[in-house]
Amino acid sequence: MKKYILLFITASLLLPSVPAKAELLNISEKTLDNGMRVVVIPNHKAPIAKHMVWYKVGASDEVLGKGGSAHLLEHLMFRGTSKVKGQEFNRIMEENGADSNAFTSQDFTVYHQFVDISRLELAMFLEADRMQNLKIDNKSFETERQIVYQERKQVVESNPLYRFNEEMQRAFWQQHPYSRPITGTEDEILSLTIDDVKAIYGRYYAPDNAILVIAGDIEPEKAFALADKYYGKIPAKGFVNNKKITEDSVKTSISLRMEMPQADIARFVRRYKAPAYNGGKDRIYAWMVLSKYLGEGETSQLYNRLVADKHDATAVSTSYNYTSTGGGSFVISAVPAQGKTAEYVREQIDIALAEAVKGITPAKIEKVKKQLLSGLVYIRDNPNDAAQIAGMLAAIGMSDEEIENYADKIKRITADDVRKIAQELLLSPATDGIVQPKGGKK
Numbered sequence: 001m002k003k004y005i006l007l008f009i010t011a012s013l014l015l016p017s018v019p020a021k022a023e024l025l026n027i028s029e030k031t032l033d034n035g036m037r038v039v040v041i042p043n044h045k046a047p048i049a050k051h052m053v054w055y056k057v058g059a060s061d062e063v064l065g066k067g068g069s070a071h072l073l074e075h076l077m078f079r080g081t082s083k084v085k086g087q088e089f090n091r092i093m094e095e096n097g098a099d100s101n102a103f104t105s106q107d108f109t110v111y112h113q114f115v116d117i118s119r120l121e122l123a124m125f126l127e128a129d130r131m132q133n134l135k136i137d138n139k140s141f142e143t144e145r146q147i148v149y150q151e152r153k154q155v156v157e158s159n160p161l162y163r164f165n166e167e168m169q170r171a172f173w174q175q176h177p178y179s180r181p182i183t184g185t186e187d188e189i190l191s192l193t194i195d196d197v198k199a200i201y202g203r204y205y206a207p208d209n210a211i212l213v214i215a216g217d218i219e220p221e222k223a224f225a226l227a228d229k230y231y232g233k234i235p236a237k238g239f240v241n242n243k244k245i246t247e248d249s250v251k252t253s254i255s256l257r258m259e260m261p262q263a264d265i266a267r268f269v270r271r272y273k274a275p276a277y278n279g280g281k282d283r284i285y286a287w288m289v290l291s292k293y294l295g296e297g298e299t300s301q302l303y304n305r306l307v308a309d310k311h312d313a314t315a316v317s318t319s320y321n322y323t324s325t326g327g328g329s330f331v332i333s334a335v336p337a338q339g340k341t342a343e344y345v346r347e348q349i350d351i352a353l354a355e356a357v358k359g360i361t362p363a364k365i366e367k368v369k370k371q372l373l374s375g376l377v378y379i380r381d382n383p384n385d386a387a388q389i390a391g392m393l394a395a396i397g398m399s400d401e402e403i404e405n406y407a408d409k410i411k412r413i414t415a416d417d418v419r420k421i422a423q424e425l426l427l428s429p430a431t432d433g434i435v436q437p438k439g440g441k442k
Contacts, residue, residue: 024407025379025386027400028220032228034236035208039394040223041215041386049120049216050387052112053127054395056211056241057204059184060106060177060326066196068184071104072148073197077111078102079140081133089126096122106178107325108395114384117217121226128230131205141194149190152183160262164435171254172271172431178326206237211394215387242397243325253429259438266436268334268342270349272428274320276328277396284322285409286417287330290425291320293368293418294356295332301356302332302349312340312348323396330425342434357422365415372410 028040062069080086093100099114100123113123155162166181173179183189212231214223275283295302295318306313316334336345379385393403 023404029400030224032232037211038227039213039390040220043383044217047117047217049117050114050383051123052213052387052391054211054391055109056209058105058107059182067180067188069196073200074102074104075144081130083129124230132234160260168433171256207234208236209240213387213391215383254431256433258435261438263437266336266342268345269433270332271431272330274328274330276324277322286413286421287320289413290418291318294318302352305352360419362415
């Protein structure tokens, strides 16, 4: 069974926009009597459906020292219930042509199936069953814990960037829960007990702490009826994890350098603290525009200067993550060109940033906004993408109205708005990281 971890989704991927007054996804929404939020996105172009359940629990909710327990529980959710024994869940999904998977992030754990519309009820039955009837025995626990341990060990040993990214996370977030790896460390995984994962399941896996998303060939009223049929009778637990983690108070710049024999080429990464949605709802739109302006795509300012014009880098990009409940981040990444050092590229990025901020004009910002506004025209046609976007935005607290109408807020962003936060960015402390082949050019 293929597993993956959602680390973050950049602003340009998650929220490109559509023309003002247009509905982004044509969402219908209802809350069941037990508190489960149901989001439906009709799409009748093909007889298919995406079914997702988003639980408001992730690695940042784990007890200190119990790292990896949320991710391990994700694995154990495929190990059977009192009704569907052992690994029958996987067999049933495969026999019915479903693409079934799951992922764990810092804030959420998500289970999803892409199915023929005739198999949607089957997916709903199976998902609702394991929401309330999961059976975790010692044998399954030991098996999955060993699988998770081996997966982490293999990834860390085979991918030098994985270790570098973890060290960057620690340096950037310091004592914040986000500083800890989603998988847990090797020692933490081996120290986990069956009671650790049962505690997460018992507290957080409940309809009133979950969001159900259905996108595809179904009308909202029918989807609501099915949701009530399969999920509506599951008792609420009276706990909704609307956490707001206090952002780390560290406000100093940090530099990290790693030399790794397995690294193929040098890389430079810089991270800034930035507002997340739940800490600055109206501020995120100007940050989206800034990220697009600076480093998203081959028409961006940093790309034009560092890659196209000066050939100092072979790649450069920016990303803005506002979908974390405990604080956002703004990231600049670059790969030095042959003969250029990461330190040199860092210097050139500083120069390019200053010039880009100085060069902000209303005409340039309008062009960037048009690029953002054209990026999601066809997203409603893809149930996979539509469900992913709607689920993530609903999970961080956006109402259906906010999801549908945020384009107007992007259209209202001015060059002065972007210039203000860009100048703020230039004065902000940052975490700089360099990874290069061992013995490489410094």
